[in-house]
Amino acid sequence: MSEMLKVAVLGARGRMGTAAVAAIEGAPDMELVAALGRSDPLDTLVEKGAQVVVDLTVPTSTEANVRFAVEHGIHAVVGTTGWDAARLASLEKLLAGRPETGVLIAPNFALGSVLATRFAQQAARYFDSVEIIELHHPRKVDAPSGTALRTAQLVAKARADAGVPAAPDATETTLVGARGARVSGIPVHSVRLAGLVAHQEVLLGSEGEQLTIRHDSFNHDSFMPGVLLGVRTVSNRPGLTVGLDGYLDLEG
Amino acid sequence: MSEMLKVAVLGARGRMGTAAVAAIEGAPDMELVAALGRSDPLDTLVEKGAQVVVDLTVPTSTEANVRFAVEHGIHAVVGTTGWDAARLASLEKLLAGRPETGVLIAPNFALGSVLATRFAQQAARYFDSVEIIELHHPRKVDAPSGTALRTAQLVAKARADAGVPAAPDATETTLVGARGARVSGIPVHSVRLAGLVAHQEVLLGSEGEQLTIRHDSFNHDSFMPGVLLGVRTVSNRPGLTVGLDGYLDLEG
Amino acid sequence: MSEMLKVAVLGARGRMGTAAVAAIEGAPDMELVAALGRSDPLDTLVEKGAQVVVDLTVPTSTEANVRFAVEHGIHAVVGTTGWDAARLASLEKLLAGRPETGVLIAPNFALGSVLATRFAQQAARYFDSVEIIELHHPRKVDAPSGTALRTAQLVAKARADAGVPAAPDATETTLVGARGARVSGIPVHSVRLAGLVAHQEVLLGSEGEQLTIRHDSFNHDSFMPGVLLGVRTVSNRPGLTVGLDGYLDLEG
Amino acid sequence: MSEMLKVAVLGARGRMGTAAVAAIEGAPDMELVAALGRSDPLDTLVEKGAQVVVDLTVPTSTEANVRFAVEHGIHAVVGTTGWDAARLASLEKLLAGRPETGVLIAPNFALGSVLATRFAQQAARYFDSVEIIELHHPRKVDAPSGTALRTAQLVAKARADAGVPAAPDATETTLVGARGARVSGIPVHSVRLAGLVAHQEVLLGSEGEQLTIRHDSFNHDSFMPGVLLGVRTVSNRPGLTVGLDGYLDLEG
Structure with a gap:
């Protein structure tokens, strides 16, 4: 050795x-x-x-x-x-x-978080739709999380670089907030739930299929x-x- | 017979x-x-x-x-x-x-949807936090879905009847929409993704645990x-x- | 007061x-x-x-x-x-x-676990198929978990009492263990993964829909x-x- | 043009x-x-x-x-x-x-499936544990699915090439099948549920965190x-x- x-x-x-x-x-x-x-x-x-x-x-x-x-x-x-x-x-x-x-x-x-962000970025150009759901404990003061903001920006840039059009969305009538916050055009939804720690899902969809990349951080x-x-x-x-x-x- | x-x-x-x-x-x-x-x-x-x-x-x-x-x-x-x-x-x-x-x-x-709504309603009073995520195909014109609205109302009523206080939420700075729409006080998040059909998750959380009730409708x-x-x-x-x-x- | x-x-x-x-x-x-x-x-x-x-x-x-x-x-x-x-x-x-x-x-x-078991039991008779996935930290010595065994028995009894036939399964060629353990006829799958604590999913399916009841226990x-x-x-x-x-x- | x-x-x-x-x-x-x-x-x-x-x-x-x-x-x-x-x-x-x-x-x-396999392969060396759950309609005759077999082999090879030790697993008493089938040492669990089409989850875990890569194929x-x-x-x-x-x- x-x-x-x-x-x-x-x-x-x-x-x-x-x-x-x-x-x-x-x-x-x-x-x-x-x-x-x-x-x-x-x-x-x-x-x-x-x-x-x-x-x-x-x-x-x-x-x-x-x-x-x-x-x-x-x-x-x-x-x-x-x-x-x-x-x-x-x-x-x-x-x-x-x-x-x-x-x-x-x-x-957090290796898993770094990998999840990278994979989301790589996959983003190959799907019609991308949305992000981040879920944290209710003591968190900011929404969306910093990781979700950064992920949305990287995903949006990857799609723009590849010339991907905006995701389809026929929503006509909506309650304020239902469709999430827009970060560089990507919908981001922030859940705050007692019991949770720090979690993020990137959902990518095209006709007939979905790819989900989820990271859970349970402790430091x-x-x-x-x-x-x-x-x-x-x-x-x-x-x-x-x-x-x-x-x-x-x-x- | x-x-x-x-x-x-x-x-x-x-x-x-x-x-x-x-x-x-x-x-x-x-x-x-x-x-x-x-x-x-x-x-x-x-x-x-x-x-x-x-x-x-x-x-x-x-x-x-x-x-x-x-x-x-x-x-x-x-x-x-x-x-x-x-x-x-x-x-x-x-x-x-x-x-x-x-x-x-x-x-x-849809038996599964009816059961999911009932279970969410029954469980609602036993958790500190409840949020709803509904996910549909991008041709849907309304957000949140009718089922999510009804679920939120029933969940909110069950919590009010049992005297459950509002879910904890320390959010101070937020982008508009990040925390979803409020339906009778319950946050509801609407995802619209190519490839999906009709799906709903009710997330219930208390210190140390989470209960998730999810229904997926794949076709008629x-x-x-x-x-x-x-x-x-x-x-x-x-x-x-x-x-x-x-x-x-x-x-x- | x-x-x-x-x-x-x-x-x-x-x-x-x-x-x-x-x-x-x-x-x-x-x-x-x-x-x-x-x-x-x-x-x-x-x-x-x-x-x-x-x-x-x-x-x-x-x-x-x-x-x-x-x-x-x-x-x-x-x-x-x-x-x-x-x-x-x-x-x-x-x-x-x-x-x-x-x-x-x-x-x-754990209220969430108790509710999850009850809901699984109530829903079991209304679906063609039921399977259980339990996921725990890798220091656990028994598989399946006691909760999964009990859930499977209660689910099986509910289906038997209601006269529900066995779930469809056309499997002909299989590796040993792929289809899980059979507990009162219900397939139970045990995942052991570093980072996890104690989690269980009951999956119920019929033509066109799925109901999932998941419980996560993050700490005591x-x-x-x-x-x-x-x-x-x-x-x-x-x-x-x-x-x-x-x-x-x-x-x- | x-x-x-x-x-x-x-x-x-x-x-x-x-x-x-x-x-x-x-x-x-x-x-x-x-x-x-x-x-x-x-x-x-x-x-x-x-x-x-x-x-x-x-x-x-x-x-x-x-x-x-x-x-x-x-x-x-x-x-x-x-x-x-x-x-x-x-x-x-x-x-x-x-x-x-x-x-x-x-x-x-299926782009999503190809990407999911690639990401699983890339991430495999960075986590202590990896398991695969594949879920299909009950008319499928083979278990595990061909995609799961191939994913397990690629994941196992990536871990072997990087010198990653076997995942921790303290299981002592178990029902046959509970811990899934072993494919190149990776546990693979096959769910067959009415209503499903073709789905796969790769779960990767280390102390304190989990990365999940899921692909859903809803139709052709x-x-x-x-x-x-x-x-x-x-x-x-x-x-x-x-x-x-x-x-x-x-x-x-």
Whole structure:
């Protein structure tokens, strides 16, 4: 067996961080060399010889963390939000001078969710109709969900690029809201139901057939396989990758 | 084996009528004695000795047909729409003088749909949240469907009668339509998708669990078992019954 | 507002017991007067004036607990297994001398699951075909699940009582197991999938239509509404009731 | 607008052929130049100037039909079964001498089904568990379905290639058949239900999440978009292509 991969976690006391620490400790090919909280010095990463750092901190500190890692030749897997175009451009410039170092910035580590979005996008041009139903717990404050908005936009773009006409719809009389919200022309329906966690269905239909792509997220453990995949892959993908789907092998 | 039940069909050339004629001819305990179209005389029912007549005509002729049947002691199973409160009251008065004759007026003969609505109504008071998703072919002109409207109203009444508070919903920011139409306070979502026929899901949720009642109608054959059940039962149910669920034995 | 209902929990340190304690403390119409573990004396129930006791202990102690309660005029809601015919008969004899005291023994407190089984049973006679799919986490040691076995038996009995013929099935060539296990003649399919908790679908079909009744249990919180319903109802149902469905109002 | 594509159908009197004739006549970019039955001469294809021929005949005549087309520079889209390795090798040799001519041999023209299989195959390596449920009308004589067998084999191969261990399964006591049939190690469950047509679900699960890919085939119209896609694409894909997925653009 080859040597263990030395991994550090930043934001190790948060909910995601705690789960990541446990997942890395449980991975047979990884060694957790540091689990740092807010006030711990970044120099520890160098002292402990970390090869990959997992950043699960907050928008105000993630950029400095990642830049420190890249400057010290440590690959980074980043689940923190707050990376706008300016930050990404600045990071790419830094990485240009560090051609051997890789950074993955992923807004979503749930493999199933990433795959579901990709499949919906690929299938969208081959069907007459597409609609999205997302279902969440009733404590959620926004509707539709961010994932549903993004899925609708990607699906709409795929259909536009392929020249697919608008889905047929003969609705004449309707109650306000019955046909959902329109996101880039795609109907999106948001269900809020006690007992649920986070679920999404993309329904695609043509005469005589239906294709349904459904993802259910039951708890936060669902993010860990994606984090581990990122940690295992990042050293072989120099430069900046945005989105976990860039690491997936979908050649089938 | 007992004698065959003598059954006649009115509106026998229409789509539903044609299917009913075939179903009755295929039933081992029934004999089709008449299959009448628009211009055929009702006296034929008497001449042929019909015991039960199935009316699948049009709103303008159904009342006269049923009154003729009752006046001649023939039981009636009616799938035609157009029976408002005045017509029903008038029919009940007529039936009061014919205590041995039964009439079933059913807006929906799909057993599965009738059962799904009943179950949703029974379960509604036991869950924190209820929402309805109905899915139809894109040639449908109204949204929500009539069945969804009726289901929402019955569900809402069951919850009100049991004193159930409104479902929790923390939504603060939303796109118009995302949370569906409100029908008696119940969110109803209408999907229109090429390839579909007629489908409905009632989702009920409480902390930790979900109950889903789904009905799929794939084609019009789904109405025939309900029609046959009506024909077999009507002679044992004197007076007026509205709704096929009145004939179902749900004591289980 | 009326007085609070005084409730005690036996087995209060177990997983179910801990959840029950929290649920009772959170109920606006209940006061938790005792939360007893294995070695705590039952006399505490009397001292604290408990009106209802919730027994969530183990098969070896549940009978003595319930008998103690009944002898002291305390109603009992029992979620512990181990009540065979002999124990039930003995308890009924004891209750005969205590006509004002009620006991509910419920193998399943998940309202959704209880309703799903009841609805499947009621609908079974109205469809040509019925099959059951149950889906659980892969740590489960038995297949099919106990709930699926019981559902299949009840469904089969309902069909037999109504004289429904066997479901059509033209299968000639098959791999062993493809068509599931036969439980009282009903095909039952058991899925074991990482990520799942406890789920069951009853599929009912006739020409042109399908009715699906699905229950999802996401976590143990799903049992608490049923426990609270039992606590609130037991004092109005003297004698022995087996099964939470005996407390449900399904007249809708 | 460019010129119309001249298309001929062989096997035009069969069920699939009849549907193909209608679909081609309805396509705005195609002209149906011949619709031939069993005894019609193939020379008609040349006389009418067919550019693409759709073969929907029988295993005993499809090879001769396709060879005739290729020899006359006519592209062919083939839905007939019976193409074994020897026939395919012989056809490839013929095509080598006709580098401008394309042939598509597709066992399945339902776009949704082809996509569902592809997606299942791509996702299989990223989840701990995979199971397949296929649901069909009760007149089907084989279980599992051919599509389910093929999906299971492709899914199993994808997991083996990626070194994924067997799915977890703690089942100790089981009724025969409950856990389905094993196809290359993947559990496959076959439901036969009155009212259904042809449906398949691939369930993929890991800790905390589930991905479900479902395809519903409601009637034979579902094959026509795939046939039209084949007709439109075949002239740009010289040589032999097996499987409609070879024509799909899944780069998304």
